[in-house]
Amino acid sequence: MKRLLLSSLLLLTSGLLYSQDDIHKSQEFKLAALPYYSYGKGLGMTSADSLFQLNIRFRMQNRVTYFDYEEGESNYEAQIRRLRLRLDGYVGDPRFQYALQLSFAPGDVGAIEEGENLNIIRDAAVSYRANRHWNIIFGQTKIPGNRQRVNSSGSLQLTDRSINNAKFNIDRDFGFQVYYLNELKDKFSWNVKTAITTGNGRNWDGKDTNVALTGKLELLPLGVFTKGGDYFEGDIAREKTPKFMISGVFHQNNDSQYDRGQQGNLLFEQKDLQSTFIDAVFKYNGWAAMYSYMNRMTKKPITYGFDADGKEAMSYVFAGHGMDYQVSYTFPSNYEIIGRVSTQNVHDDLYKIQVPDAKQYSIGLTKYIWEHAFKLQTEFTIDDLNYFDGSHERNWYIRFQIEIGI
Template structure:
C-alpha cells in the first residue's frame, strides 16, 4: 500500500504544480490525450452564448459481414453491428476543465446481460484538468496508456480488428487517476510521459471493494518530430508524411491482486493474482507507407487457480508473449493494401490448455472520408499449434463499412 500512497501523493503534487503554469485557451484544442480517436472534424458542436460550456457530439458505427471456416465447425456467415458508439466531449465553465463520455450499444460491446453483473454501456466517463497544452490530469474511467494499437480508436484501424496479441495481452479501460506530460514538436526530438494509478478491475465494476490496484507508466519518443495530423492516433499514412516520422514507445503495467484472467478483462479467477505486463511498439510513416511493430508480454507467479469446491475446475492467467508486424501502402486513389503477421506463444505453465498461434492477415481498404468513412475487406488465417503436437487451421473473410462524425 505504500506504493499506492506514494504515487497518489505524486499525482496530487503534479496537480498543484500545474496550477501555477500560465494558461492560454488557444492551446487547449480539446485534443484529449487519454482518449485518442480519429477526428476528421469536430462532430456536431454546441457552445453556449456566454461560452460557459461546450458540447461536441459524435457517433460512429461498424457494420460487418463475414464468412468463417473453422475445422471443428460447419462453415458459417456472420453478420453483425460490430460497434455502435455515441460520444460527447467538451468543457464546463472554463476550457481547462473538460469531460469525455463514450457509450456503446452494439451487442459485442455490451456483452450478455448476466444476473448480478452490470450492463457494459459506459466505455468512457472521465474528467480532465488541462492547465496548458503540455499537462493533462484525468479522473474517471478510460483507456490506460498501453500498446499503441490498443490505445488507438477501433475506428482508426486499417484492418477490421486489432491483432490476436492485443486481444490476449493488452491492458484495457480502468477507473482511476491519470497524469500526462505531452511534449510533441513538429521537426525536433519529442517525447511524452504518461502515468496512471487505477483499480485494476476494468470497466463498470461494482463488486465488493478490495485492496488491489494497478500502476501504469508509458514513455513515447519521436526522434524525428511529431506526426502530421496527430498521425500516431491512426493507422496507415493517410496524411502522406513528407518526411520520415517515427514513434518508439514502451509501457510497464503492474496489476496487484487482479481478479480476472487478463487483468481488466476475462473471466473471474478463483484466487487473486498479481500480474505484470510489458509492451514495446514502433511506428514509421513516409509518403504513403506505414510500418508498425510491437512486442507484448504478461507474467504472473503461479497463474493457475482452482475452485476450492471442485479441484477439477480451474482458471488461469493468460501468460505469454507475442509479436505483431504490420505493413501498408496507400495509393493516390485512396485505396490501401495492408499485411499483418502475428505470433503468439503461451507460457509453458498453461501450454496444456491453450495453443500457440500464428496469424496471417491481408486487407484492402478504400477511404472515402479518411477513417471517418471507409470500406474494408480482410482475409485472415489462424494456424493453431497444440501441446500434444496437433494443429488446426481456421480462416475468415470479412467485409466492413465504417462511418461516423
C-alpha cells in the first residue's frame, strides 16, 4: 500500500516539472477586455490590473412529478430540485484558478441530522493549469468517474440521471487530481485523468485510514466535440462531422465506511470497493447516442452489527452492475426527443435478501430556449422491479421541469 501511495504522489507532482518558457508558450487564457465585465458563461468581472477575475453563475430546477406505485398510494411531488450558486475565476495569474459551488435546495443539502455536517458545499477547489496539457486540482469536486455523473445535472436531456448512476457513481471527494489533456480539433485526441482522494465523499471532517485511487482514459478518435459537447447530453450543437468518445475508469476505495463508497449509509464493517465504468458518446447532425456500463464489487457485501437500540442489524454494499442505452434527436426548431433504457443487476447475495433487479424505461421531450441554460422538459418513466421470491413490481412517474440559469 505504501508503494502504491508513493507512486501516485510522484505522478501528482510530475506535472509541475516544466520550464517557464514552455508554460508561457502554451498559455491560452484570454483576459477580459475593458470595461472588465462579460456576459458569456455567467456574469464575469476582471480587475483593472487583470490580476483577479470572478465569474458568477446560478441555476435552478423547478419540477412537479406525479408518481403511481403498484404497491402503495399514488401521490405528487412539487419542489425546487436544485438551486445552486457557482463562483469561479483566478487570482494573481490565470494559471491559478478556483471554483466554488454551493447548493441550497432541500434535495441538494439533505436533512439536518444531529452530529452531521450540513452539505451546502459541493465544490471548493483550486487548480493549477501549467499549460494546455497539464491541470492539477486540489480540493473538493467531482472525481473523474462515469460520464453522466461528470456532466452537470443542468446538462442532462432527461430530468434525472439513470438508476445505475444513482447507485454506482463515485460522485465528489476531497483530494488531489492530475489531468493530462491532449485535445485536438478533427484529430485523434486522448486524455488521462487521475485522483487520490479520501474516499469519504463531500464535507468529511473526521479522521480515517481509507484512501481512494481513480484512473481514467478518454479517447476521441475524430477530435474534440464542438463547444465541449462530450460534457453535455444531446447534439444541440448539431455536429457537422461525426464525433465519438469512449472512456474507461477504474476506481479503488480502500476501507470504505459507506455502502456506496463516497456516499450512502454507514456499514458495520469497512470494505474495499472496486468500481469500473465504460462510456461511449456519439454525435452527428442532431443525433446523439450514449452507452454506459457501471459496476461495484467487493468481497462479502453484507455486513452485520447492532443498531442504536442494541438490536442485531444488517447493512450491505450496493454491489452489482448495470447498463444504460440512450438515443436522441434534436430538431432544427430546438425540440428534442429522447429515449433511454437501463438495466440493473445486483450481487447474488443482495438478490437473495430481496434487493431487486431493476429495469427502467424513459422517454422525454425537451424544448431548448437557450441551450441547456434555459429549457422545458417533460419525462415519462417506468420502473420494473423483480425480486428473488418471484414477485414483480411496476411503478411509473410523469414529470415536468423547468431549468434556468446563467
